[in-house]
Amino acid sequence: MIALSQVSRIFAVGDQQVAALRDIDLNIAAGDYVSIMGPSGSGKSTLLNLIGLLDRPSSGTYRLDGGNVTDLTDEQQARARSEKVGFVFQAFHLVPRLTAAMNIELPLILAGIPAAERKARVAQLLDNYGLADRADHRPDQLSGGQRQRVAIARATSMHPAVLLADEPTGNLDQATGKEVMNLLEQLVAQQVALIVVTHDPAIGGRATRQVRMVDGQIISDTRGSSS
Amino acid sequence: MKLPDILLFASGSLRGSRTRTLLMMLAMSIGVAAVVVLTGLGEGARRYVINQFSSLGTNLVIVLPGRTETAGLGPGMLLGQIPRELSLDDAQALLRSRAIGRIAPLTVGSSEISQGALNREVVVLGSTAELLEIRHMSLGQGQFLPAGDVHSSESVCVLGAKIKRELFGQQQAIGARVRLGDRRFRVIGVMASQGESMGFNTDDLVIIPVASAHMLFNTSGLFRILVEAKSRDAIQRAVSDAEQILFQRHNGERDVTVITQDAVLATFDRILRALTLAVGGIAAISLAVAGILIMNVMLIAVSQRVKEIGLLKALGAPAAQIRNLFFAEAILLSGIGSVAGLVLGEIGTRVIAQIYPSLPVAAPWWAVLAAFGTALGTGILFSVWPARRAARLDPVMALARS
Known part of the structure; x- marks a missing residue:
């Protein structure tokens, strides 16, 4: 599904070249549940952005779903993002003036899907995530857990092959965080590749595969869940 | 999207x-x-x-006696001649042009008007029946000057609204007689009150047949001839025809000025x-x-x-x-x-x-x-x-x- 080989990402900070990622080799299959852990500045967010096609590697190649996506144009990247990648953010990133239903609908609107089909899919998603009675509420009328559920529903609305979650429980209390993780983990059963970036060992430990990063390099990649 | x-x-x-x-x-x-x-x-x-x-009339061409030229003194001036005046027959002759629809000769003078014990100075306009239409004036009561022979000097007059008010008040004016100079005129109509239009106030006028005006003021010349071209496109032809006809009638002298209202209008x-x-x-x-x-x-x-x-x-x-x-x-x-x-x-x-x-x-x-x-x-x-x-x-x- 995801194949990174010899991927580096170098940022220019002033005159200096700072390598956020160095020679990363990483393969992730459909249905994999991977957590990426490491201290701040270890490059885990950069890796996530690269996988999510929000960024491009400085060197190396990236193959997603069989195709080489290393050197796509902005337009092609956007299209691939729309079709293959779903994002869940720490800060939810819901559009404040749109209702829950409209937030979930957003990727479908952007992809140009006909209104009738959109309505059906949104109704299904609201139902799946227990948000049917919150459909017309705006984000500021929802609890943190509900907001993150809206965000997950939105991320899955285009049936992505890869779901990227950046500290998905960072703004939630423990109980709600667990609930959200359960929802994300259900997607793994549907052959979605779930990648979770986190500081929290308790969250990271839930994954079936744990990747540790330090200084832009993968220092360990272990299989087997501790939970 | x-x-x-x-x-x-x-x-x-x-x-x-x-x-x-x-x-x-x-x-x-x-x-x-x-x-x-x-x-x-x-x-x-x-x-x-x-x-x-356009309240002055549409497709209007105005013929004035005399010619304004910057060519210096003409021989006539040196001999003490004044420009030849425009006569009623000149005006009638203009109708020969096919570009010209109607004409109204104009004579202007001032006279004393009196009715009973009331009298005042008025501007007297001598013209014909066509004036009403050409100048787009409107009649309040009675009738305008009778159509027919321009040379007939009937003793009838049409009063401006203000003159009527001053002489008769609320009384009926139609059929009454007024004295203009040394002649008595029968009032046959009263103009509608129109107010000023481009410097001419019809409220303050007395209109009589042009031949009567000639007799009253003891002249035979015309102050203006108002000419109405048949259409907007005919205006230029009406101007050249008028010049040509008067040129011939005045023994080959270009002693009239023909202006069009159109030219003035275009500038504005x-x-x-x-x-x-x-x-x-x-x-x-x-x-x-x-x-x-x-x-x-x-x-x-x-x-x-x-x-x-x-x-x-x-x-x-x-x-x-x-x-x-x-x-x-x-x-x-x-x-x-x-x-x-x-x-x-x-x-x-x-x-x-x-x-x-x-x-x-x-x-x-x-x-x-x-x-x-x-x-x-x-x-x-x-x-x-x-x-x-x-x-x-x-x-x-x-x-x-x-």
């Missing part, structure tokens, strides 16, 4: 910041309304002048149109200002909505789509603003028309179109930069901002 969705999304984000949106629309609509009202005023002034001219028309354009142009500057305001506010909107833009990109919106969304916002904003402006301008012109009913205020269609186009154009033009800026945002940076 489909067009209805783009518009829906854009209108949603406009509604999201209501005050900002309303203020921008206000700026836009004031600009458009200013153009509409000011050009309407200019156009109203132009039409007012044209109406004034040009001046006032230029004025309208200038005023409209000044108002259009306010539209440009509104455009810059839109740019400013859109730029603020872009920086306020950085996160949203980053999110849209993460959700798969390509740069072009983001740009379109901001464009759509600007178009909606300036579109609705200019429609509101047109309505506002229309209300403004109506109010002015209420206050000054004599001024035919109405914005010309080209000004309305130009105002609308300029508003929409500046709205779009000035949103290019903000839209590009939004489209170029790096989603990673945009999302990282909190």
